[in-house]
Amino acid sequence: MTTPLPPGFRITLDQDTKPLREDLWFGGSPARVLRLTPAGRKAWQELARGPVSSATTGTLARRLTDAGFAHPLPPDPAAPAELTVVVPVLDRPGPLARCLAALDGRHPVLVVDDGSADPAAIAATAAAHGAKLVRREVNGGPAAARNTALDHVETDLVAFVDSDCVAAGDWADRLAAHFADPLLAAVAPRVRALAPDTAAGRYTTAAGGLDLGDRPARVAPRTRMSYVPTAALVARRSALVEVGGFDPELRVGEDVDLVWRLHxxxxxVRYAPDVHVDHLEPTTWRALLGRRARYGTSAAPLAKRHPGNLSPLVLHPWPALTVAALLARRPLLASAGFGGAVLGMLKTLRSNDIPTDGLVRAMGTAVHQTWLGAGRYGTQFAAPVLAALLVPRGWGRRAAVASLLLGPPLTRWLADRPALDPVRYTAAALADDIAYGAGVWAGCLTHRTPAPVLPEIVWRPLRVDREEKR
Structure with missing residues (x-):
C-alpha cells in the first residue's frame, strides 16, 4: 500500500510534465504516460489549490513525486532541526578550517580525522572552531569515516559535509525540512564548483562532476537523477543504520551504492537544488582528469553489487537503426528506420487511446538523443577506434565519426554557453570523457566484468501507467 505524502506538503510539477488531456499526463523519469482516474483528477484539483490535506491527495502526491511528474515542497518546520554536522577529513587542515568557519554554529559539529599524517593540526583546527573530534588511527576512506561518525552521533538527522566544501548559512536546516516525509532517507543540495579563474577552472564550473544542475528530482537508479554525491548530504541516521551504513570496501562510488541500497x-532520496553548497575544485587539468578517472573505476564494483542499475547507453531499436543508417550514409535505410519508429509509437498510442499530436517531432527528438548518446558512449569507451576511423580517406566517414566526437560537447556548449570558448570546451569535454572511460575500463579489468560498458536495448517504446483506483 502506498504511504501518502504527509499533510502540509505542496507539490510543483516538473518542467517536462505535459498534460495531453484532462486524464492523461506525459512526463516522469523514465518517461511515461499517466492516466488519472476520476478520483485522481479530483485529487489533483485539490492539490493544485493547496497542500496535501487528506489521504487521497497525499496518495496522489506520492505517486506523482515518485514517478518524477512532480516534486514535493515541504511545510515550514515548527522548530529548528535537531541535527549534527559531520565533517570527515584526511589531512588538509587549511580547507578544513575554511569549511568549519563557514558553518553557522547552530548545530554541533563532529570532525572525523581519518588517519591524517599530522593529527595535531587537525585537532587544533577542530578545537579552534569548537568542533568535537574523533580520530581514526588507520585511514579507511570516506565510507569508513562516515560510519565512524554514525557511532558517535546522537541526533537522528546527520548533515555530512566534506572538508573541501564551503557550506554557509542555513543549508542544513532548509534540507532538514524535507524530513517531514517519514519515507525520506536523505536529501542533497546542489554542489557548485568553487574553482580558480583558469581554463580548467572555468570548464569545471560549467561541467563539474559534482554539480547536478538546477532541476529538483527524486534520486533512484535508472532515472534522470540516479545518484547524488555525499560531498554534502542530510540523512536520517536510522535509515542509514537500517541498510548497514556506507560500504567501507568502496573508496569511490560509495555515495551511489548508498543511494541504491536506500532505494x-x-x-x-531527493535532490533539492534550491539549496546549495560550494566545493573546492581541482586547480589543474591533471588533477581534474585524474579525479574523473577515479570516478570511472567505481562503475565495475557498482555493476556487480547492483545488477541492472548501470547502463552506459540505452537504445531503442528504431531510433538506433535510424542513427546507424545515417552514419553509414544509407538514406533509404534511415528513412525506413524513422518510419518504423513513427509507426511503432503510433500503434502504441492508438492502442492506449493517447493523442498522437507531435509524434513525428517526438521521434525526431528521440533520434537526436540517440545520436548524442552514441557519440558520448563512443568517446568514453572507444575513442581510439573513432580516432582510427578518422585516418582513412573518405570525407563521408570522417564527417560521420567527427559528428560522434564533436556533436555532444558542442551541443552542451550551445545549450549552456559557458565562460570558455567552444574549442577549449570541446577539447576539455573529450578529455573528460576519455579519462572517465579509461577509469571504467580499468575497473572492468580489475573486477573481471564487462557490465559497465555493455549497451542496453529497450524494446518497449512507451510505458503507460494507470493511477490506482481509490
Whole structure:
C-alpha cells in the first residue's frame, strides 16, 4: 500500500510534465504516460489549490513525486532541526578550517580525522572552531569515516559535509525540512564548483562532476537523477543504520551504492537544488582528469553489487537503426528506420487511446538523443577506434565519426554557453570523457566484468501507467 505524502506538503510539477488531456499526463523519469482516474483528477484539483490535506491527495502526491511528474515542497518546520554536522577529513587542515568557519554554529559539529599524517593540526583546527573530534588511527576512506561518525552521533538527522566544501548559512536546516516525509532517507543540495579563474577552472564550473544542475528530482537508479554525491548530504541516521551504513570496501562510488541500497529498502532520496553548497575544485587539468578517472573505476564494483542499475547507453531499436543508417550514409535505410519508429509509437498510442499530436517531432527528438548518446558512449569507451576511423580517406566517414566526437560537447556548449570558448570546451569535454572511460575500463579489468560498458536495448517504446483506483 502506498504511504501518502504527509499533510502540509505542496507539490510543483516538473518542467517536462505535459498534460495531453484532462486524464492523461506525459512526463516522469523514465518517461511515461499517466492516466488519472476520476478520483485522481479530483485529487489533483485539490492539490493544485493547496497542500496535501487528506489521504487521497497525499496518495496522489506520492505517486506523482515518485514517478518524477512532480516534486514535493515541504511545510515550514515548527522548530529548528535537531541535527549534527559531520565533517570527515584526511589531512588538509587549511580547507578544513575554511569549511568549519563557514558553518553557522547552530548545530554541533563532529570532525572525523581519518588517519591524517599530522593529527595535531587537525585537532587544533577542530578545537579552534569548537568542533568535537574523533580520530581514526588507520585511514579507511570516506565510507569508513562516515560510519565512524554514525557511532558517535546522537541526533537522528546527520548533515555530512566534506572538508573541501564551503557550506554557509542555513543549508542544513532548509534540507532538514524535507524530513517531514517519514519515507525520506536523505536529501542533497546542489554542489557548485568553487574553482580558480583558469581554463580548467572555468570548464569545471560549467561541467563539474559534482554539480547536478538546477532541476529538483527524486534520486533512484535508472532515472534522470540516479545518484547524488555525499560531498554534502542530510540523512536520517536510522535509515542509514537500517541498510548497514556506507560500504567501507568502496573508496569511490560509495555515495551511489548508498543511494541504491536506500532505494531498494523502499526509502526515498531527493535532490533539492534550491539549496546549495560550494566545493573546492581541482586547480589543474591533471588533477581534474585524474579525479574523473577515479570516478570511472567505481562503475565495475557498482555493476556487480547492483545488477541492472548501470547502463552506459540505452537504445531503442528504431531510433538506433535510424542513427546507424545515417552514419553509414544509407538514406533509404534511415528513412525506413524513422518510419518504423513513427509507426511503432503510433500503434502504441492508438492502442492506449493517447493523442498522437507531435509524434513525428517526438521521434525526431528521440533520434537526436540517440545520436548524442552514441557519440558520448563512443568517446568514453572507444575513442581510439573513432580516432582510427578518422585516418582513412573518405570525407563521408570522417564527417560521420567527427559528428560522434564533436556533436555532444558542442551541443552542451550551445545549450549552456559557458565562460570558455567552444574549442577549449570541446577539447576539455573529450578529455573528460576519455579519462572517465579509461577509469571504467580499468575497473572492468580489475573486477573481471564487462557490465559497465555493455549497451542496453529497450524494446518497449512507451510505458503507460494507470493511477490506482481509490
Amino acid at each position: 531498494a529498502a523502499g526509502r526515498r
